[in-house]
Amino acid sequence: MATAKMAVAGPAVVGLERKPEGEAAELKKRNEELEAELREIRQREERMRTELERAWERLRVAEEAEERLCFQLGELEAEAVEQVRDYHARIRSLTAELSQAHNLLVLQTAASPAARS
Incomplete structure (x- = not known):
């Protein structure tokens, strides 16, 4: 009976030895995939940071332009x-001059000899 247990245990141990090697390869592959994904994420993050900095710069320029325009306005x-x-x-002033001229004209017209006849 002891031999039967060994026979069963024998292939299981061999299978376990191969399985960790397969798992290690899978884990290594998965780790490489995750590292590649992390690099992509960091690159995307850097691009977004750069774009955000550009947007902040455009906003600063727009605000300065707005301030200049408000000042000019x-x-x-x-x-x-x-x-x-x-x-x-x-x-x-012109209204006052016109009024004075009108008053002078009225006075001259009233004082003229033709107006009396």
């Missing part, structure tokens, strides 16, 4: 207000 608005005030003052 403020200057134009101030200039427009100044021009409106100048034009309004000129209109008041």
Whole structure:
């Protein structure tokens, strides 16, 4: 009976010895696959980081441009207000001159000899 147990145990031990070698090869292959996948992930991450940095740079440039445009718009608005005030003052001045000329004309017309006849 002891021989029967050995016979059964014999091939099982041999199979176990081969199995770890097969497992080691599988594990090595799986490890290489995982390392390759990790390299791809790191490359993708680096590309995304680079793209993010570019996007941040574009955003910074856009914000600076916006600030310059807002400044220029403020200057134009101030200039427009100044021009409106100048034009309004000129209109008041011309209106006053016109009113004086009209008053003089009325006075001259009333004082002229033809107006009396």
